Amino acid sequence: MRTLTTNLHQRAQRLVDVLNTGREFVEEMLRENESLHRNVAILEKSVSSYQSQKEQFQTENGEREKTIARLKRVEGENREFAERFVEMEQQNSNLANLYVASHQLHSTLDFNEVLQNVHEIVINFIGSECFAILLLDEETGELRTIASEGSSVLPEIAGLVVRAGEGKLGKAASSGESYFAKGAFDGQAGIDNPLAVVPLKIKEKIIGLLVIYQLLQQKRAFSATDYELFSLLAGQAATAIFSARLYSDAERKLNTIQGFLESLTTA
Numbered sequence: 232m233r234t235l236t237t238n239l240h241q242r243a244q245r246l247v248d249v250l251n252t253g254r255e256f257v258e259e260m261l262r263e264n265e266s267l268h269r270n271v272a273i274l275e276k277s278v279s280s281y282q283s284q285k286e287q288f289q290t291e292n293g294e295r296e297k298t299i300a301r302l303k304r305v306e307g308e309n310r311e312f313a314e315r316f317v318e319m320e321q322q323n324s325n326l327a328n329l330y331v332a333s334h335q336l337h338s339t340l341d342f343n344e345v346l347q348n349v350h351e352i353v354i355n356f357i358g359s360e361c362f363a364i365l366l367l368d369e370e371t372g373e374l375r376t377i378a379s380e381g382s383s384v385l386p387e388i389a390g391l392v393v394r395a396g397e398g399k400l401g402k403a404a405s406s407g408e409s410y411f412a413k414g415a416f417d418g419q420a421g422i423d424n425p426l427a428v429v430p431l432k433i434k435e436k437i438i439g440l441l442v443i444y445q446l447l448q449q450k451r452a453f454s455a456t457d458y459e460l461f462s463l464l465a466g467q468a469a470t471a472i473f474s475a476r477l478y479s480d481a482e483r484k485l486n487t488i489q490g491f492l493e494s495l496t497t498a
Contacts, residue, residue: 332356336471340478352464353441357443358457362441362444364440373393374393376389384445400442421444429461
């Protein structure tokens with residue numbers, strides 16, 4: 232009987248131990264579960280914070296890209312404004328040069344002074360160191376040099392005689408169209424190898440030629456202003472030269488008549 236009681240007591244104790252172990256296991260599981268819940272909460276908070284930071288970064292990145300795009304646009308506009316400003320400055324300078332040149336051409340009726348003014352315009356504004364100004368001889372129909380610069384380069388330009396239709400100079404004289412050499416100005420200057428031939432004409436009548444043979448050493452090509460100056464010289468220089476020549480002829484004839492009248496009066 233005692234043995235049976237002892238066995239029952241042992242079994243009950245083992246059951247209690249099992250139950251106690253089970254309870255401890257359950258309590259441990261509950262603690263682990265609670266810890267997992269806390270970790271999940273922390274992770275969810277971290278994920279939420281990360282998502283928020285990511286969205287903020289994306290927003291800031293988008294704003295940064297927009298700012299960069301605006302800056303690039305502003306830089307482009309600034310460059311465009313700067314280019315326009317330089318262009319306007321150049322145009323103002325060109326207009327000033329054209330005004331001064333035009334004023335010089337019509338500032339006098341003295342034939343020699345007019346030629347000197349054309350001479351200075353070609354040197355100072357166009358930048359030529361070797362050129363010739365030819366005038367039409369109405370009697371022979373030939374064009375002859377009346378002013379030149381750079382005889383040390385081309386000695387023959389001082390006595391240059393051109394007939395219409397002969398060579399580049401003669402073709403420009405007969406057609407009335409300007410001639411300009413193509414490409415860089417690296418070739419050797421020659422009488423029929425000019426850089427430019429500009430007919431001086433009043434309406435369609437050719438009265439002379441401006442022939443450019445060589446530019447200053449630092450100048451490698453004609454600029455836009457040069458072509459405008461050539462256009463100015465083609466018309467206004469021709470008018471100034473023609474008017475000055477008529478005035479000189481009229482003044483010479485007047486002096487001759489006055490001298491003749493004075494000789495008759497004294498006689």
